[in-house]
Amino acid sequence: MIKQIFKNLTTRKNTIDVPELLALSPESVAHFVNLQKGIDGIFNRSLRIRQIDAGSCNACEWECTALTNPIYDIQRFGIDFVASPRHADMLLITGPVSRQMELALKKTCLATPEPRIVVACGDCAVDGGIYKGSYAVTNGVSNIIPVDFYIQGCPPNPMQIIIGIKELIEYLKVKV
Amino acid sequence: MEEIINKAVKTKRLFNELYIEVRKDDFKEACVYLYGKKRAILRLMFATDEREIDTAFKIYTVFSVPGTDKFHIIVLPLKDDLIFPSITPDIPAAHWYEREIRDMFGLTPKGHPDLRRLVLHDSFPCNSFPLRKDWNITEPELKEWGKGLVQKEPYSFMKVEGEGIYEIPVGPVHAGIIEPGHFRFSAVGETIFFLEPRLFYTHKGTEKHFESMSFFDGVKLAERVSGTSSFSHSTAYCMAVERMAGIEITEKAKAVRTLLLELERLYNHIGDIGNMCAGTGLAVGYAGGAVIKEKLMQLNERLAGSRYLRGMNEIGGVSKDIFIQADDILNIINEVTKEYKDFMKLLTGTVSHIERLENTGRLSKDIAVKLGVTGVAARASGINDDIRKAHPHLLYDKLDFEAHTMARGDVFARMMVRAEEAECSISMINALLENRYKGELAASIKEIPPCSSALGYTETPRGSVFYWVMSDKNGRPLRVKFRSPSYCNWPAVPFAVHGNIVPDFPLCNKSFNLSYSGCDM
Numbered sequence: 001m002i003k004q005i006f007k008n009l010t011t012r013k014n015t016i017d018v019p020e021l022l023a024l025s026p027e028s029v030a031h032f033v034n035l036q037k038g039i040d041g042i043f044n045r046s047l048r049i050r051q052i053d054a055g056s057c058n059a060c061e062w063e064c065t066a067l068t069n070p071i072y073d074i075q076r077f078g079i080d081f082v083a084s085p086r087h088a089d090m091l092l093i094t095g096p097v098s099r100q101m102e103l104a105l106k107k108t109c110l111a112t113p114e115p116r117i118v119v120a121c122g123d124c125a126v127d128g129g130i131y132k133g134s135y136a137v138t139n140g141v142s143n144i145i146p147v148d149f150y151i152q153g154c155p156p157n158p159m160q161i162i163i164g165i166k167e168l169i170e171y172l173k174v175k176v
Numbered sequence: 177m178e179e180i181i182n183k184a185v186k187t188k189r190l191f192n193e194l195y196i197e198v199r200k201d202d203f204k205e206a207c208v209y210l211y212g213k214k215r216a217i218l219r220l221m222f223a224t225d226e227r228e229i230d231t232a233f234k235i236y237t238v239f240s241v242p243g244t245d246k247f248h249i250i251v252l253p254l255k256d257d258l259i260f261p262s263i264t265p266d267i268p269a270a271h272w273y274e275r276e277i278r279d280m281f282g283l284t285p286k287g288h289p290d291l292r293r294l295v296l297h298d299s300f301p302c303n304s305f306p307l308r309k310d311w312n313i314t315e316p317e318l319k320e321w322g323k324g325l326v327q328k329e330p331y332s333f334m335k336v337e338g339e340g341i342y343e344i345p346v347g348p349v350h351a352g353i354i355e356p357g358h359f360r361f362s363a364v365g366e367t368i369f370f371l372e373p374r375l376f377y378t379h380k381g382t383e384k385h386f387e388s389m390s391f392f393d394g395v396k397l398a399e400r401v402s403g404t405s406s407f408s409h410s411t412a413y414c415m416a417v418e419r420m421a422g423i424e425i426t427e428k429a430k431a432v433r434t435l436l437l438e439l440e441r442l443y444n445h446i447g448d449i450g451n452m453c454a455g456t457g458l459a460v461g462y463a464g465g466a467v468i469k470e471k472l473m474q475l476n477e478r479l480a481g482s483r484y485l486r487g488m489n490e491i492g493g494v495s496k497d498i499f500i501q502a503d504d505i506l507n508i509i510n511e512v513t514k515e516y517k518d519f520m521k522l523l524t525g526t527v528s529h530i531e532r533l534e535n536t537g538r539l540s541k542d543i544a545v546k547l548g549v550t551g552v553a554a555r556a557s558g559i560n561d562d563i564r565k566a567h568p569h570l571l572y573d574k575l576d577f578e579a580h581t582m583a584r585g586d587v588f589a590r591m592m593v594r595a596e597e598a599e600c601s602i603s604m605i606n607a608l609l610e611n612r613y614k615g616e617l618a619a620s621i622k623e624i625p626p627c628s629s630a631l632g633y634t635e636t637p638r639g640s641v642f643y644w645v646m647s648d649k650n651g652r653p654l655r656v657k658f659r660s661p662s663y664c665n666w667p668a669v670p671f672a673v674h675g676n677i678v679p680d681f682p683l684c685n686k687s688f689n690l691s692y693s694g695c696d697m
């Protein structure tokens with residue numbers, strides 16, 4: 001443990017090369033700057049997300065989890081995932097909404113204080129994705145609760161989710 | 177063996193599958209004989225609606241006898257009388273399968289000790305069986321199911337009564353970024369006396385959905401059954417369809433699949449070991465695991481264009497030759513090996529972490545055998561069972577590896593088994609990259625023979641996965657049955673957490689790392 005701490009103190013190198021998208025393209029740097037500004041401005045430096053799995057295959061969740069790892073580390077922008085819907089500004093919903101989760105999703109949504117933003121994340125959440133048409137799913141979040149924003153991909157990778165959140169913030173700026 | 181075969185109505189052999197059709201009176205006896213005398217493992221049990229072809233529902237029970245690469249499949253046709261003798265009293269591992277058959281087909285297992293619904297929740301209409309071919313349901317009924325307000329067949333949780341016992345209901349929506357499931361603890365003080373999980377919230381009708389697409393499109397769906405086992409699921413599915421179509425894939429395709437299976441195992445195992453640290457509050461371990469995992473995920477993306485290795489498998493082979501990128505793989509694997517060693521040293525050297533793992537969530541071998549537990553959980557409880565060894569497929573018979581077991585059955589054992597398997601995967605990947613492989617990437621298959629069936633299987637990072645496919649008269653899917661490892665392991669979790677304290681539940685749960693989506697179908 002001491003060795004690890006010492007290493008962290010003495011080396012300034014990232015533990016892993018930053019993903020290409022992050023490192024190279026000036027646009028992604030711009031994404032981050034904008035994201036930071038937006039969160040500082042609209043959300044007073046803190047955006048709290050409650051993630052809800054409404055029947056996803058779990059890949060979408062792992063990508064959300066990856067957002068908090070040391071590489072993407074979205075906490076540095078003031079974004080964090082919270083445990084209770086009562087603490088959340090935003091609901092990030094994945095999965096096609098299976099019928100057996102419908103009620104739980106509605107209740108969780110109602111437990112989130114207004115104003116809340118609802119984001120459907122992943123192709124399944126957008127319109128049912130590959131599961132569209134199955135008897136046990138409702139073909140997307142918007143059939144159950146009103147959705148403000150969509151992030152596509154199966155699964156959207158962490159960078160796509162970050163870009164999605166940034167775009168959402170830009171959209172909010174226009175609206176607010 | 178002769179005794180069963182002599183009594184059989186019909187037998188059929190296909191590769192290593194031996195189908196034995198029996199009469200209703202002999203069904204139970206045949207299963208119990210295999211299980212009791214031959215120590216066979218129940219791999220999978222399911223029903224089909226073959227009224228179109230054979231005027232009967234059929235029940236298939238798939239056993240494999242340790243030490244032989246053979247599947248004994250006992251088949252029981254049900255014509256007029258839709259009741260079959262339950263084998264659960266003798267073979268406890270069948271308990272969920274039989275309840276599922278009742279839910280989905282309306283065939284009743286006579287003598288089953290627990291006939292509550294399993295897959296379908298309370299507000300699903302009574303006497304409505306989704307996997308029957310002639311099933312239909314009205315839109316209002318579906319809507320009502322979703323609203324979940326009217327209880328058609330109420331589910332009663334097991335009640336524990338006594339002084340000082342209180343109930344803690346948790347879920348389906350949990351605090352972390354995880355999948356939904358309901359847990360009901362009956363606790364005495366902090367100690368868990370009894371836990372009843374209620375799952376199947378993510379039931380998406382996947383098996384029925386397979387029937388609505390062609391076998392070729394089914395690959396995409398198989399990849400999306402369980403996110404982190406995407407590649408293993410699609411491999412097992414493709415294998416089943418390929419066997420049914422009677423084609424042998426090339427050595428090259430086999431090599432690519434084996435390599436990717438091991439890459440999938442590696443990122444999962446390392447990620448899981450890191451995740452266990454979240455359960456003990458060791459943030460540095462959690463972050464360390466996440467970094468190595470991310471590195472492997474990015475490698476996946478460069479290789480397959482998908483962080484979950486989706487789009488690589490197709491019926492007949494694979495879509496891309498990843499051996500072209502052998503240098504990239506080698507580089508990353510070398511880096512990962514070094515980091516992983518340091519990482520494990522850090523974990524095993526942190527006493528506060530290890531102490532939490534030891535003796536927590538103990539699953540005894542006896543219970544694990546009875547419930548048919550599979551994969552890491554089984555091996556950590558001393559069951560030497562690995563599909564890669566028991567039923568060699570792809571290139572696994574040419575590779576040198578061991579199935580690691582540990583006898584203690586606690587969280588620590590599950591971590592160490594993962595750690596050893598991860599190292600094993602690294603050496604397998606290195607060995608695979610040393611050779612050159614011949615052949616096309618994919619064999620072309622145009623048509624699927626009508627009215628045929630086959631089994632496909634492989635070892636996912638969590639345990640064995642099975643697919644059984646059958647085609648109808650037009651060569652379209654009549655039935656696609658899959659059984660993910662989580663389905664076998666979920667019933668074991670309550671036994672593992674019994675006697676532990678409630679705050680250790682997340683840790684136990686993480687040590688099994690079960691998929692809800694894969695289990696809920």
Ligand code: SF4
Nearest residue numbers: 056057122123124154
């Ligand atoms: S969008 Fe794709 S990755 Fe996300 S839940 Fe659906 S199938 Fe899984």
